[in-house]
Amino acid sequence: MPFRIGADVGGTFTDVVLLDDDSTKICATKVLTTPEQPDEAIVQGVVELLEAQELDGNALSHIIHGTTLFTNALIERKGAKTALITTKGFRDSIEIGREHRYDMYDLHMQKPKSLAPRYLRFELDERVLADGSVLRPLEGDDVHQLVGKLKQEGVEAVAVCLIHSYANDAHEKRVGTILAQALPDLAVSLSHEIVPEIREYDRTSTTLANVYVKPIAGRYLNRLQSQLGDTAGFDKSLFVMQSNGGLCEAADAAASPILCVESGPAAGGLAAAYYGKLLGHSDLLSFDMGGTTAKACVIVDSEPLVANDFEVDRQYQFKKGSGLPVKVPVIEMIEIGTGGGSIAEVDAMKRLNVGPHSAGAVPGPVAYGRGGDRPTVTDADLRLGYLDPEFFLGGTMRLDLERSREAIHDKIGAPLGLDEMAAAWGIHQIANENMASAARIHAIERGKDVRKFPIFAFGGAGPVHAFGVAQILRAPSIIYPLNAGVMSAIGFMTAPLSLQYSRSFPTLLDTLDIAGVNALLKEMEKQGREKLEKTIPAEDVGFRRFADIRYRKQGYEVRTVLPDGPLTDESAAVIRKNFEAAYREIYGHTMNAPIEIISWRVIAHGPNPVLNLPTQSEEAGATADSALKSRRAIYLPKHQEMREVPVYDRYQLPAGVRFKGPVIIEERESTAVINGDAEIRVDAFNNLIVDIAQE
Amino acid sequence: MDQITFDILWGRLIATVNEQAAGLIRSSFTSIVREAGDLSAGVFDKRGRMVAQAVTGTPGHINSMATGMIHFLERFPIETMRPGDVFITNDPWMTASQLNDITIMTPVFKGGEAIAFFANCCHALDIGGRGLSADSRSVYEEGLQIPVMKLHDAGRPVEAIFELLAANVRTPEEVLGDIHSQIVGNEIGVTQLLGFLDEFGLPDIEELSEEIIQRSEDAMRARIEALPDGTYRYALPIDGFGEPITLKAEIEINGSDLTVNFEAPPSVPMGINVTLNYTRAYTTYGIKCAISPDVPNNEGSFRPVAVTAPEGSLLNTSFPSAVGGRHLVGHFLPSAVMGALAEIVPDRVMAPGFDGLWDTHIAGTRRGTGETFSYTWFSAGGTGAMKTQDGWSATAYPSGIAGVPAEVIEFLAPIVVHRRELRTDSGGAGEFRGGLGQTMEIEVLSDEPFLFSGLYERTEKPAPGLAGGHDAPVGRLHTNNDVRLQPKISCLVPSTTIVTLEIPGGGGFGDPRARAKESILNDVRNGYVSNDMAREVYGCDADVE
Secondary structure (H helix, E strand, O other): OOOOEEEEEEEEEEEEEEEEOOOEEEEEEEOOOOOOOOOHHHHHHHHHHHHOOOOOOHHHEEEEEEHHHHHHHHHOOOOOOOEEEEOOOOOOOHHHHOOOOOOOOOOOOOOOOOOOOOOHEEEOOOOOOOOOOOEEEEOHHHHHHHHHHHOOOOOOEEEEEEOOOOOOHHHHHHHHHHHHHHHHOEEEEHHHHHHOOHHHHOOOOOOHHHHHHHHHHHHHHHHHHHHHHHHHOOOOOOEEEEOOOOOEEHHHHHHHHHHHHHHHHHHHHHHHHHHHHHHOOOEEEEEEOOOEEEEEEEOOOEEEEEOOOEEEHHHHHHHOOOOOOEEOOOEEEEEEEEOOOOOEEEEOOOOEEEEEEEEEOOOOOHOOOOOOOOOOOHHHHHHOOOOOOOOOOOOEEEEHHHHHHHHHHHHHHHHHHOOHHHHHHHHHHHHHHHHHHHHHHHHHHHHOOOOOEEEEOOOOOOOHHHHHHHHOOOEEEEEEEEOOOHHHHHHHOOOOOOEEEEEEEEHHHHHHHHHHHHHHHHHHHHHHHHHHOOOHHHOOOOOEEEEEEEOOOOOOOOEEEEOOOOOOOOOOHHHHHHHHHHHHHHHHOOOOEEEEEEEEEEEEEOOOOOOOOOOOOOOOOOHHHHHEEEEEEEOOOOEEEEEEEEEEEHOOOOOOOOOOEEEEEOOOOOOOEEEOOEEEEEOOOOOEEEOOOOH | OOHHHHHHHHHHHHHHHHHHHHHHHHHOOHHHHHOOOEEEEEEEOOOOEEEEOOOOOOOHHHHHHHHOOHHHHHHHHHHHHHOOOHHHHHHOOOOOOOOOOOEEEEEEEEEEEEEEEEEEEOOOOOOOOOOOOOOOOOOHHHHOOOOEEEEEOOOEOHHHHHHHHHOOOOHHHHHHHHHHHHHHHHHOOOOOOOOHHHHOOOOOOHHHHHHHHHHHHHHHHHHHOOOOOOOEEEEEEEEEOOOOOOEEEEEEEEOOOOOOOOOOOOOOOOOOOOOOOHHHHHHHHHHHHHHOOOOOOOHHHHOOOEEEEOOOOOOOOOOOOOOOHHHHOOHHHHHHHHHOOOOOOOHOOOOOOOOEEEEEEEEEEEEOOOOOEEEEEEOOOOOEEEEEOOOOOHHHHHHHOOOOOOHHHHHHEEEEEEEEEEEOOOOOOOOEEEOOOOEEEEEEEOOOOEEEEEEOOOOOOOOOEOOOOOOOOEEEEEEEEOOOOOOOEEEEOOOOOEEEEEEEOOOOOHHHHHHOOOHHHHHHHHOOHHHHHHHHHHOOOOOOO
16 A cells, blocks of 8 residues: 555644555645544544545555653653652652753752652662662562552552663563562553663653553554554554654554654654665754754754654753753754744843754744744844745744844844944844854764765755755755654654664673673564564564664763674674774774674664655756745845845745756745855755755 | 844854754763763853853863963963964963863854954863872972973874873863864854854954953942941861861952952962852852852953952962862852852852762772772762752862762772762751751672771751751761761771762751641651650651651
8 A cells, every 4th residue: 555644743734645656646735733532633634634545544555653742741841740669769860860960160050850749759678789689679569569558549650760760670570470469550661671772861761751641542542543553544554753863653652652752853863864875964963943943953864863862851941961861763864942932132241142942832933923022033034034934834824024123223233333224134143153153063063074964954944044054054955855844753654663672781891791791682572573464564573683782881882783694703893893993983083992782783774665745847947937936025134234135935846947046946835045146056856955065 | 332232143153052062972981071061161252251151060170161262362462373273271370170170162263363262171081190188298299290382383183282181181082072062162163153253343352351351340340339338257167178168258249349358278289279260150159149049151251259368378379389179169259259248148159068079989809700990989968958948968168070870880899889869857847947958878899898988078067047946967987887087088997898879968047946737747747856845946846647
């Protein structure tokens, strides 16, 4: 069956995309998100697309879903009433954390609040040591006693995180069994199942975050599946996008929702990688700018960079350390506090600052006329003519230019002695500078240099700012994909099924227990194979295997590729070579020290799905004339004044057309602003490609 | 230069030093540099004035750097420098007050002329001598001293210095590796700076630096000007070594000038003496936290603030005093400063907290194998409360380091951590409560006695409360078998001993009777405060189950 659907639930809109693999047709719809019952908007979108194509729900091979629902529940602290069960003496690990401040100077800094308050953290008098041996056995009676307390407090979810459970999971398993029998409705997560890795704070934090949203996730995914069946007649597999760029089945997502919290951004990274491959750019900087933040993702060799951990709910200016640590693999993004709603202000040094404070959706930019009185990036973009007050969000919202001008004058222009246009241009430029610097520093931290990488621009404000950011980064070209507004839903379509497993088994490389490791890897592969074979043919199941390795006693590990097949005596040398290459890539050198392997990972995956984008044949001598909507004055930095440029309708530009900047190209969700010299063309996939004149 | 271009250039300059720091951190061999960002990096103009600094780790490195560059220029005047030169020093009196802290400086050449400097300071894993301890009687015992010297001469490494370094440190690979990372970090800064000077057609950063420094100075002066003129005093007692020490701070505010005068006892023949630049570093850090957290660090923001301490005293020690453990005194200076500021800006200061990290070092043999081991870690107590918020529990301040998980301690050493929990009632009572300290219970899996050395403060002198807030209970150190341990003296301990550290909390702020009932009930419900304390000190009669 050639039809599949991707559905991405965002804060404002739910994007649903139908893909017909035979005719390579993409149909997309945007439905207002229904925050109380997010499944309603999805079902509505699915039905709408099926009806438009005169299809039956059974014509679909599967539906892929991504949602911010779990993340929002964590951020808004709207999850279940959650308790923690841990080893005697350790109920405060989650609160003690890293004993660290994430900001050097702010005495008013707030630390993230634990998902389980201290009075709901219970201890068991048991103890496993670092080598997995048992110092004090677990008494089943102690667990039974806790059952009463959990009931009494009305606890809905319990995280079980015992010390060194990654080395010996017997006690955690037993606690799990007793709880399942005594309290069958209780949501339980065992830490060794979620993150079987050393470091109690990170493991506890991840397990708590998982179980905190587990009841919500279970209820939601169940309802979605049955609604899709009842209303849309769909009874095939529902897959959920995970943060690492792979798919899992809805049942797996319900058990481990924490694996899916960054699904939207991850899909954006995947989509960027896919387009890059399509257009022959294996290295790419994906740039997604929205209302409150911008996200950048570095793609090297057609793969987005992956990290082993991230944070949810960063409390403070998106600062590292200010959120809840979550130790699961994720497509790595840098999130920058610069978006359309970012507020511009003059600071104590009389500098013009943009972000990270945001006017959000309410009151929003001054131009929204909803009570905002502090100028934002959107206000500046409007003043500069980059946005059309009558065509914002495809004309669904009118912007008030006069209000923006007044706020820019009063709050920025007057205090700095600038005319209001110069102030607006200043806001636009500083926003671009912030994003370019953050992306560059992020890349340097990872040993990459993103200057001269082509930029893949999407998100509501991405196309408005990409040209400026590209000039700062000296990017040779920018790709503005068609359907930028539904990029995540398209990214879903390129994701393979993927299940990940990890085991902590610390060992020195020199004394590697080959048989032991093989058994471990084989066990993980078997688990993955059994699960995947329920959905896909056995011969399609593949494995990628990694180990987290470091030099002895170092604090952090480097993800290293393991050789395929069973390990042999020769494998140690290959692992060393792979580790040294990976280490050099990140740190620029290697060391002469013993090598220590901490954890072992297996990713069981299905085949990469084929996604064929619709193409048009490029017409020789095509012109943009028929796409000309109007001409409007926009600010051109080269002339330091507003001048008229053509405004094109993106949807009317024929494939193969070439023209020159400066120019404005409008589509429903965004506006590509090219305010300087550039060669612009539309390729066969209807992507807008801008080649920037290099000085 | 127009306003917006200036703002962009200032932003670029800050990005440049952040890139310098990121490049250094990425390639560092030392985990404390990589994970805690324990380093500083900055760019200086022709006159050696610091213009921009990366946002990194600990105040001791960051703030002592601003005054360090001038010493390089005195020894090697700018006109004598050649492209490819790199300079080095670890002189405690010129830089971060400890031989382990090595500063590397690289001049930037454009058109054959030195136009600016990049410098960074990093903590070296080892520098020879006795190793990091307070036990030395003079700086000669503390390791290798490196005066201001040329490390690269016109692009050529001065091999003699590298050989000498390698021969004098216990971990030559890491130490030389980190020095290499420091050189690379500066090189990244140089490349980025030259790139943006070209892009904007600027000959150097002089015009930029003048304006940045002026604006930062103006901003800092405006903050000081807003404070009432006068003299404000505070005396902060700490345990000290052998006898208690009182750090007396006197803050004079006169228009837009702020002077901090310290009184302190004379230097002592052990490694806890502090050089004046380190005293200045932690003093200006405290001031910045209180009145100017948003003003960037550069020559201008330091200018309006003067710091003095009697020559030869503990806080302005003279060569060749031992200084290896200068943080054991220096970390208390921000609290001394804030105590004095409390009189005029009570809403912007923190009551004194535990302040000094509890530094535990254990060495011995592993049970069964007899293999020797040695392991050190730092633990944090509670910080002081503020006028509108409780202190942070188990959080390092003023140090910027991060702690180690118990599982990692146990994995790396034959140690069992039986308990690591917040200490009920350890936060000083107040309308806002001090942060709680933590209790750690430690056993060593060994068949033989092990060496236990702690550097623990506030076991005698509590962290004081402010504005009617109560002192935090002192820290305690005890064992299960009547082995008596001293907080600052190494001791050989029988292997069956379980050592308990009760790390202190921070002082309270305001009258505990004024604490919101809801907060008291929440504290009791969660066991941060006991029922008894709630009743007797907070005057709350409701018992919570």
